Amino acid sequence: MDISGKNVPHQLGIDIISGKIEKPDAVVCCNDVMAVSLTEVLTSNGIRVPEDIKVTGYDGSWDSALNFPSITTIAGRDKQFGADAVCRLYEIITNQKAEQNVCRQYVRFGKSCGCFENLPIDHHLVDMIERSREKRQYLPTDFIHRMSDSATLTELSDNIDEVGHILGDMEGMDICLCSDWQGDMDNPDNFRQFGYSDEMYLLLSKRFGDNEKAHYTFKTSDILPMLDSKHESCLIVLTSLHCSGQIFGYIGSIYAECRRMYIDEYYAGWCDSVSNGIKMLQKKLYAEYIRKQIENISETSLLTGMLNSRGFVVKTSEAFEKYRTEGKSCYLLMLTYYPSEIGSTSLELIFEKIMMNLCSHRVCAKTREETFAVIIPATDKEEVSNTSQNLIAALESGFRDHFGDVTLPEFAVYFSTIESSDIYEIEKNVYESGQNLYEKRKAQEDSYMDYRQEIYRLRRNITAEPQRDWNIDDMAHGIGISRSHLQRLYKQFFSVSIKDDVITARIKKAMQLLANTNMRIQEIAEHCGYNNDNHLMRQFKEKTGKTAMQYRKEARLHEK
Numbered sequence: 001m002d003i004s005g006k007n008v009p010h011q012l013g014i015d016i017i018s019g020k021i022e023k024p025d026a027v028v029c030c031n032d033v034m035a036v037s038l039t040e041v042l043t044s045n046g047i048r049v050p051e052d053i054k055v056t057g058y059d060g061s062w063d064s065a066l067n068f069p070s071i072t073t074i075a076g077r078d079k080q081f082g083a084d085a086v087c088r089l090y091e092i093i094t095n096q097k098a099e100q101n102v103c104r105q106y107v108r109f110g111k112s113c114g115c116f117e118n119l120p121i122d123h124h125l126v127d128m129i130e131r132s133r134e135k136r137q138y139l140p141t142d143f144i145h146r147m148s149d150s151a152t153l154t155e156l157s158d159n160i161d162e163v164g165h166i167l168g169d170m171e172g173m174d175i176c177l178c179s180d181w182q183g184d185m186d187n188p189d190n191f192r193q194f195g196y197s198d199e200m201y202l203l204l205s206k207r208f209g210d211n212e213k214a215h216y217t218f219k220t221s222d223i224l225p226m227l228d229s230k231h232e233s234c235l236i237v238l239t240s241l242h243c244s245g246q247i248f249g250y251i252g253s254i255y256a257e258c259r260r261m262y263i264d265e266y267y268a269g270w271c272d273s274v275s276n277g278i279k280m281l282q283k284k285l286y287a288e289y290i291r292k293q294i295e296n297i298s299e300t301s302l303l304t305g306m307l308n309s310r311g312f313v314v315k316t317s318e319a320f321e322k323y324r325t326e327g328k329s330c331y332l333l334m335l336t337y338y339p340s341e342i343g344s345t346s347l348e349l350i351f352e353k354i355m356m357n358l359c360s361h362r363v364c365a366k367t368r369e370e371t372f373a374v375i376i377p378a379t380d381k382e383e384v385s386n387t388s389q390n391l392i393a394a395l396e397s398g399f400r401d402h403f404g405d406v407t408l409p410e411f412a413v414y415f416s417t418i419e420s421s422d423i424y425e426i427e428k429n430v431y432e433s434g435q436n437l438y439e440k441r442k443a444q445e446d447s448y449m450d451y452r453q454e455i456y457r458l459r460r461n462i463t464a465e466p467q468r469d470w471n472i473d474d475m476a477h478g479i480g481i482s483r484s485h486l487q488r489l490y491k492q493f494f495s496v497s498i499k500d501d502v503i504t505a506r507i508k509k510a511m512q513l514l515a516n517t518n519m520r521i522q523e524i525a526e527h528c529g530y531n532n533d534n535h536l537m538r539q540f541k542e543k544t545g546k547t548a549m550q551y552r553k554e555a556r557l558h559e560k
Contacts, residue, residue, distance in 0.1 A: 013041030032057030050114030147277030312365030
């Protein structure tokens with residue numbers, strides 16, 4: 001008896017059980033899903049498979065091997081599909097006919113047909129299926145959106161790192177970008193379609209435990225930087241990163257054991273998401289490049305209307321003559337800030353708008369990214385210094401009004417005197433002052449940036465292992481800074497306190513365990529770092545607005 005169609009297996013089973021259909025000796029289903037469904041209906045109503053009715057599938061599904069009884073089916077079809085796809089790709093690339101390979105299809109015997117009494121199951125296959133099922137719980141992480149929403153390479157690297165747990169079968173991964181991954185900004189139709197650049201950029205070197213150093217270039221002939229130094233024996237799978245016909249680079253997936261290598265739809269989808277994230281970032285950078293090109297031929301910013309370098313020089317020449325007639329000297333104040341973002345929010349446009357409001361009566365411009373120039377008329381340098389301090393205080397106040405109670409960025413300033421109304425001399429002064437400001441900022445920022453990588457690693461560890469006892473004093477000691485300094489920098493980087501981040505990570509893990517396991521609340525509390533279940537339930541309700549049991553019930557209903 002051959003069956004197909006939606007709900008047919010279930011209805012057939014009911015009809016056989018009720019006697020509406022005479023009990024057959026065997027049922028051959030069009031696919032394994034139907035065979036499994038029919039088997040479950042029959043066995044749950046006292047009809048034994050294969051003793052009373054034999055059942056077989058057809059399409060060689062791996063899942064069918066895990067059911068009891070395991071389903072007898074026809075295997076080899078997927079291999080044929082893969083071979084056909086390779087031949088078709090070869091024909092497209094070379095324009096030559098490929099020799100067609102015919103893959104053998106064969107009966108994979110399970111217990112559902114009754115041919116063998118004690119048929120062993122391929123434990124390696126079962127292990128692969130179990131790991132595939134485990135990955136399904138990570139689908140709600142929304143990793144596609146998180147990667148495509150990145151505004152900088154650093155943010156993309158962090159987002160990829162944070163969702164890398166989906167590929168838990170591997171020991172680690174290296175994501176390598178071609179040196180020309182951005183394409184040709186002046187000719188966007190000119191991009192890499194074949195091969196790789198002579199040098200690659202190591203965007204992320206993720207290790208499940210502690211990441212390796214990244215964000216540097218290496219020779220493509222080395223394949224991966226790790227291969228150029230002493231390392232343990234491992235299997236590395238290289239997967240191309242490409243999107244819309246452009247080659248961006250490749251991913252090196254590292255496996256400590258060959259049997260752990262498992263390339264499935266989750267892996268393919270994850271790699272596609274990385275490629276898409278790179279493509280979206282490329283588009284954002286191109287849009288920013290075009291905006292700046294247009295600004296270069298005008299005197300003001302297209303987004304805010306603030307003077308740019310060109311407009312500033314012209315207006316400063318006019319202001320110099322005006323202030324000289326008033327008996328005042330003309331001073332140039334250069335100002336910048338760091339970091340350039342709070343969490344994942346860029347401060348550039350926000351600071352530009354605040355500066356425009358504060359300096360509406362002055363000659364003010366953004367001369368380069370994160371750098372502003374202001375002309376201050378004054379009788380002496382002390383007056384300039386006071387004006388500068390008042391301006392920074394007003395900037396901090398405007399920043400608080402916009403963001404609320406968050407840690408403020410740091411400022412660096414540099415003064416010089418405008419000696420002439422000559423356009424060339426003013427332009428030279430602005431350039432040299434900008435260079436001096438950059439060196440001053442770098443000196444201030446070096447100590448600040450020393451801790452950035454350590455703090456980012458700390459957050460990744462909190463996300464990966466929220467159940468640990470995260471003591472702020474111990475964390476600060478491990479990095480080598482004071483408790484207060486760590487708390488200030490952490491909030492500056494991520495716009496959230498360490499304590500809140502630990503709680504959020506624990507609640508997220510609790511949500512996964514509630515939705516995907518049958519563990520008791522007390523067990524979940526222990527797995528999430530809580531001393532008792534009451535503490536977990538209280539914080540869970542505060543964060544989600546639901547009790548743990550309400551969340552579990554809704555998650556199970558949604559899954560059905």
